[in-house]
Amino acid sequence: MRVLLFFLLLVPGLGGCGRGGEVARKEFQLTLRQGALPADQQVIRVHQGDEVILRWTTDEPRSIHLHGHDIEKQLTPGAAVAMWFVARATGRFPIMLHGQQEGDEPILGYLEVYPR
Numbered sequence: 001m002r003v004l005l006f007f008l009l010l011v012p013g014l015g016g017c018g019r020g021g022e023v024a025r026k027e028f029q030l031t032l033r034q035g036a037l038p039a040d041q042q043v044i045r046v047h048q049g050d051e052v053i054l055r056w057t058t059d060e061p062r063s064i065h066l067h068g069h070d071i072e073k074q075l076t077p078g079a080a081v082a083m084w085f086v087a088r089a090t091g092r093f094p095i096m097l098h099g100q101q102e103g104d105e106p107i108l109g110y111l112e113v114y115p116r
């Protein structure tokens, strides 16, 4: 009896979900220059459930805001700043500059989260 119980505890995958693709950890380097991202860094594509790390550097002090996941960070030259989150919601979320003049909050790029 005790042996059987031990065996059942060892069976892998019982109670796991495991459907769909594997959840991945995705890292992106984002380099702000004069308040803009290079064209090839303006769209960040991940899948729902992914763990995402955005690593920012900048040449000027800036405040950035990832909508949808609502993360705001201050960037200063010479210091890398990471945004870490799990992409729970699907959709297309703008990343904006904040702290500019009133009414001037340009969109730097988009985070696109696709369904799994």
Ligand SMILES: [Cu+2]
Binding pocket: 065, 066, 067, 096, 098
């Ligand atoms: Cu914003």
